[in-house]
Amino acid sequence: MSGAPIAITGMGCICAAGGNLSDSMEALLRGERHPAPPMRFASDHPIPHPVFEAVGFEEPPDLLRTSAFALHAAREAVADAGLDRKTLGSLRVGVCVGTTVGAVMSEETFCRGYLAGGVPDMAPIHRILRSNPADVIAREFDLSGPRQTVVTACSSGTDAVGIAGSWIRAGLCDAAIAGGADELGRITYIGFISLMITDDSPCKPFDRHRKGLNLGEGAAMLVLASERVLRRSGIRARSFLLGYGSASDAYHLTAPRPDGAGLRSAITEALATGGVSSASVAFVNAHGTGTPDNDRVEGRVLHDILPGVPFLSTKGYTGHTLGAAGAIEAVFTAACLEIGKIPANAGFETPDPEIGVTPVREVTTVEGTVALSESLAFGGNNSVVVLGKA
Amino acid sequence: MNGTERIVIEGIGVVGGFGCGISDLSRALTEAAFSPGTFDLSTGSGTVRIPAFQADDSRLVEFIPVRTLRRIDRFSRLALLGSHLALADAELPEAERSRLGIIIASGYGPTGITYAFLKSFINDGDICASPTYFANSVHNSAAAHISIQLGAMGPNLTVTHFHLSVPSALATARLWLAEGKAQRVLFGAVDELSELIGYVRYRTRDAGPAVPMTPLRTEMETSIPGEGAAFLLLARESAARCGYCALDASTTGCPPISGIPLPEPGLLVLGADGCRESGRRYAAVAQNARVACYTPLYGSMPAGPAFDAAAAALMLKGGRVFPSPGADFRDFPATVPAGGDPVGGDRISCLTLAGDEAYGLTTLGKLSGTTGECAKEE
Numbered sequence: 001m002s003g004a005p006i007a008i009t010g011m012g013c014i015c016a017a018g019g020n021l022s023d024s025m026e027a028l029l030r031g032e033r034h035p036a037p038p039m040r041f042a043s044d045h046p047i048p049h050p051v052f053e054a055v056g057f058e059e060p061p062d063l064l065r066t067s068a069f070a071l072h073a074a075r076e077a078v079a080d081a082g083l084d085r086k087t088l089g090s091l092r093v094g095v096c097v098g099t100t101v102g103a104v105m106s107e108e109t110f111c112r113g114y115l116a117g118g119v120p121d122m123a124p125i126h127r128i129l130r131s132n133p134a135d136v137i138a139r140e141f142d143l144s145g146p147r148q149t150v151v152t153a154c155s156s157g158t159d160a161v162g163i164a165g166s167w168i169r170a171g172l173c174d175a176a177i178a179g180g181a182d183e184l185g186r187i188t189y190i191g192f193i194s195l196m197i198t199d200d201s202p203c204k205p206f207d208r209h210r211k212g213l214n215l216g217e218g219a220a221m222l223v224l225a226s227e228r229v230l231r232r233s234g235i236r237a238r239s240f241l242l243g244y245g246s247a248s249d250a251y252h253l254t255a256p257r258p259d260g261a262g263l264r265s266a267i268t269e270a271l272a273t274g275g276v277s278s279a280s281v282a283f284v285n286a287h288g289t290g291t292p293d294n295d296r297v298e299g300r301v302l303h304d305i306l307p308g309v310p311f312l313s314t315k316g317y318t319g320h321t322l323g324a325a326g327a328i329e330a331v332f333t334a335a336c337l338e339i340g341k342i343p344a345n346a347g348f349e350t351p352d353p354e355i356g357v358t359p360v361r362e363v364t365t366v367e368g369t370v371a372l373s374e375s376l377a378f379g380g381n382n383s384v385v386v387l388g389k390a
Numbered sequence: 391m392n393g394t395e396r397i398v399i400e401g402i403g404v405v406g407g408f409g410c411g412i413s414d415l416s417r418a419l420t421e422a423a424f425s426p427g428t429f430d431l432s433t434g435s436g437t438v439r440i441p442a443f444q445a446d447d448s449r450l451v452e453f454i455p456v457r458t459l460r461r462i463d464r465f466s467r468l469a470l471l472g473s474h475l476a477l478a479d480a481e482l483p484e485a486e487r488s489r490l491g492i493i494i495a496s497g498y499g500p501t502g503i504t505y506a507f508l509k510s511f512i513n514d515g516d517i518c519a520s521p522t523y524f525a526n527s528v529h530n531s532a533a534a535h536i537s538i539q540l541g542a543m544g545p546n547l548t549v550t551h552f553h554l555s556v557p558s559a560l561a562t563a564r565l566w567l568a569e570g571k572a573q574r575v576l577f578g579a580v581d582e583l584s585e586l587i588g589y590v591r592y593r594t595r596d597a598g599p600a601v602p603m604t605p606l607r608t609e610m611e612t613s614i615p616g617e618g619a620a621f622l623l624l625a626r627e628s629a630a631r632c633g634y635c636a637l638d639a640s641t642t643g644c645p646p647i648s649g650i651p652l653p654e655p656g657l658l659v660l661g662a663d664g665c666r667e668s669g670r671r672y673a674a675v676a677q678n679a680r681v682a683c684y685t686p687l688y689g690s691m692p693a694g695p696a697f698d699a700a701a702a703a704l705m706l707k708g709g710r711v712f713p714s715p716g717a718d719f720r721d722f723p724a725t726v727p728a729g730g731d732p733v734g735g736d737r738i739s740c741l742t743l744a745g746d747e748a749y750g751l752t753t754l755g756k757l758s759g760t761t762g763e764c765a766k767e768e
Contacts, residue, residue: 379534
């Protein structure tokens with residue numbers, strides 16, 4: 001069941017922690033975070049809920065902010081991989097991108113206009129139709145390989161990376177740009193507050209007093225390449241995608257299965273496809289949203305399957321970036337493997353006896369060459385990637 | 391798992407403007423019979439009645455209790471109906487449902503409930519936003535409802551890539567089966583004709599009651615919006631009991647038109663849906679090929695290529711070509727076989743053209759041996 005490791009030759013990232021991967025990692029290791037009420041949009045909710053916006057990033061008017069994030073991260077990843085356009089053009093390169101809002105035919109201004117009985121400007125709809133994130137990246141780099149936009153809610157980014165790895169293993173393409181992207185807007189903000197799973201203070205993943213998540217936005221992209229591409233182009237592997245697992249809870253639209261059966265299956269499959277034993281896992285970058293249900297289920301599964309393995313959630317620095325989260329956390333995981341240390345789990349103070357395990361409270365040195373990045377999602381999706389140090 | 395093992399379509403579940411179930415689709419294909427209804431649309435200048443192929447999801451109560459359906463939106467209902475019809479068609483034992491992988495492809499996702507969610511806070515203020523509508527507006531809600539109803543705990547994926555959704559998602563379904571990630575994959579494509587999508591189409595397509603759809607007349611716009619669900623139960627050949635045909639390939643890409651790897655010989659089912667701009671591209675790609683086109687039976691929607699695949703499966707099983715409805719294709723630069731002609735080869739490919747010069751190509755093949763002999767009666 002295990003497959004050959006897939007080289008990760010470049011990574012890019014943009015989120016509230018930083019405009020690129022290097023800046024983001026430095027912020028994480030400094031323990032820096034800046035949740036604040038939304039600045040890019042207004043809401044008449046009486047209590048503002050803090051969010052993590054990518055402050056200072058401006059999208060061009062013809063693109064969705066989501067796709068502009070995706071493109072920004074893809075450019076960094078391609079540059080990091082040392083691939084020029086000529087080389088990309090000589091390869092069959094696929095694009096697989098996870099998102100929750102990058103392919104959605106809803107735009108508030110347009111809908112308000114229609115609902116009011118007017119004739120709303122079609123520009124927002126045309127922008128959506130030309131902004132499918134995978135298409136935008138493929139168009140930018142003139143790529144000819146397979147394309148896919150994955151919409152498995154909060155596991156979208158993880159699934160996109162795992163699927164792109166499968167493409168390369170199956171020979172469907174030589175290389176792939178894979179990751180996730182999501183912008184934060186009013187619709188998402190209002191929707192999550194309506195579900196009563198957001199915290200009106202900075203989020204506290206795995207803490208006993210956690211109250212919910214903070215939303216975020218951003219993107220991360222990875223350049224994955226076959227062994228043949230590495231040999232032919234002379235580029236280096238920064239790290240490796242070793243395994244991928246996914247399984248469904250078959251339980252509820254928005255709540256995780258209490259016994260964590262889907263997550264257990266996904267972890268087991270990811271380790272098996274990576275040819276990795278649980279004993280060799282150096283750390284886990286957990287989903288850790290800060291919602292009572294998610295952290296309880298995920299913590300218990302980690303307690304049972306990977307006892308004693310250090311874990312953290314990086315959402316205390318980025319907020320929950322939804323479709324981008326799995327990809328952002330995958331690049332953080334790979335970057336942490338490179339430097340041999342992981343940041344503190346921001347927001348954690350008091351252990352929760354219901355969970356039984358605690359995340360790292362400070363920057364922690366990790367030993368080993370393999371780590372997991374996990375995503376749990378609305379719809380009951382659970383997805384896990386296994387990453388390895390080069 | 392042998393990497394070259396074929397993937398078999400064991401069951402088909404369809405609901406659309408032609409009716410509900412494989413027998414209704416077979417009848418519509420055989421008779422080339424299509425009869426779009428109408429869809430009343432509020433516009434800034436009053437109510438407009440447009441032709442549309444709408445699906446009837448009333449048979450869903452045969453599979454799921456009404457009480458369970460109360461909070462499930464129309465998009466997911468169409469998907470649930472398609473999925474149950476496919477499982478019933480394949481006669482898959484209930485005990486095997488828990489291990490199913492599920493893949494859903496949709497061009498636009500649950501647009502009806504998404505618009506309802508927006509209305510909930512636009513009309514009454516942000517604090518009155520409906521959590522039920524929001525939960526169902528998430529794009530993978532249909533896949534989630536299916537997994538919950540079936541108790542399916544295998545991998546679960548939703549792809550929304552406008553007109554490439556179906557071939558792209560089918561490629562992943564093949565991969566899952568080849569990798570052994572799932573022993574069976576329930577693949578489905580679904581799109582709903584919501585008020586929002588209807589209005590967007592009204593604003594973006596040429597107006598006018600262009601009935602009937604004549605997608606192979608490339609000089610005019612004749613597209614009629616459609617909705618529905620088309621599901622295929624897929625299994626590795628070694629695990630399949632019966633089958634319509636094999637799903638031999640599905641790919642997407644973006645080469646120049648001359649670079650699309652059309653298989654020869656074989657029938658090419660075109661996804662041309664009456665949209666003028668794509669019709670010209672189909673004509674360019676299909677030059678001198680042997681083609682068929684069935685979109686006038688179910689209308690224009692991104693889920694359409696899954697209906698094309700279902701039609702191709704029935705043709706491979708029966709060995710005969712269905713007539714292409716929308717008879718006016720005399721000027722189309724390709725050969726359009728008459729109904730009842732032999733399929734003429736062991737393979738049928740379904741072509742989808744999307745923006746950016748992108749394409750999707752799904753190739754189905756005739757089964758041989760015991761799987762093929764285990765007849766699926768249409």
